[in-house]
Amino acid sequence: MTLELIVFIAAILFGIFLYWRESKGNGIYRFFNKIINSKELQMKPNDHTGFVYKQTFLLRLVFVGFLFLIGIVVTRFLIPIDIATISIFASMIVGTLAGTYLANFIFKSTEVIDEKSDSIEDLVSDTIEKGKDFIEDLKTKDVDEVIEAPKETPKVEEKSARQRLKDKGLM
Numbered sequence: 053m054t055l056e057l058i059v060f061i062a063a064i065l066f067g068i069f070l071y072w073r074e075s076k077g078n079g080i081y082r083f084f085n086k087i088i089n090s091k092e093l094q095m096k097p098n099d100h101t102g103f104v105y106k107q108t109f110l111l112r113l114v115f116v117g118f119l120f121l122i123g124i125v126v127t128r129f130l131i132p133i134d135i136a137t138i139s140i141f142a143s144m145i146v147g148t149l150a151g152t153y154l155a156n157f158i159f160k161s162t163e164v165i166d167e168k169s170d171s172i173e174d175l176v177s178d179t180i181e182k183g184k185d186f187i188e189d190l191k192t193k194d195v196d197e198v199i200e201a202p203k204e205t206p207k208v209e210e211k212s213a214r215q216r217l218k219d220k221g222l223m
Contacts, residue, residue, distance in 0.1 A: 055140065056140055056143045057143075059140050059143045059144055059147070060143040060144075060147040061147070062147070063145075063146070063147025063148045063150075063151065064147045064148070064150055064151040064154065066147070066148055066151060067104075067116075067147060067148035067149060067150060067151020067154070067155065068151040068152070068154060068155040068158075069151075070103075070104055070148065070151070070152065071104055071152045071155035071156060071159075072155055074102030074103060074104055074105035075102075075105050075155075075159065078101065078103075080103070081095075081101065081103055103115040103116075103119075104116065112149060112152060113145070113149065116145055116148045116149060116152075117145055120144050120145055120148070121141075124141060
């Protein structure tokens, strides 16, 4: 179980690295795209799609699964020890996919924060000003405006529950 956990955490970090690397440049994806597709179907020059960058879940799953499948086959030939089990294989795939989505979340949130930073500053300063105005309104309220609670009327002495039960003849 410990080995799978270590592999899972390493796979998350690998997924983040893979996503970050493909966001900077997608040369390998372009190379395979030129080999596989005809001239009309090839990527446009301004398209930044990669194996995991800007891909749907299913294509990410296929590419990551194929990458680790090749890695396990190579490992089996180089090291004849049976360390590449199904659980480690699954941990690597799930961890890498989780890492790619985590990296996507970090990139998107960074873009949104950079884009909205000026409006957030204005929003915070407006909120602080409204808070100051509200506190000033609370300080300047006259005592006459305070609504007094209605005075309680004294209760008429009623019979106790025991006395009522005796009156009905139940006790």
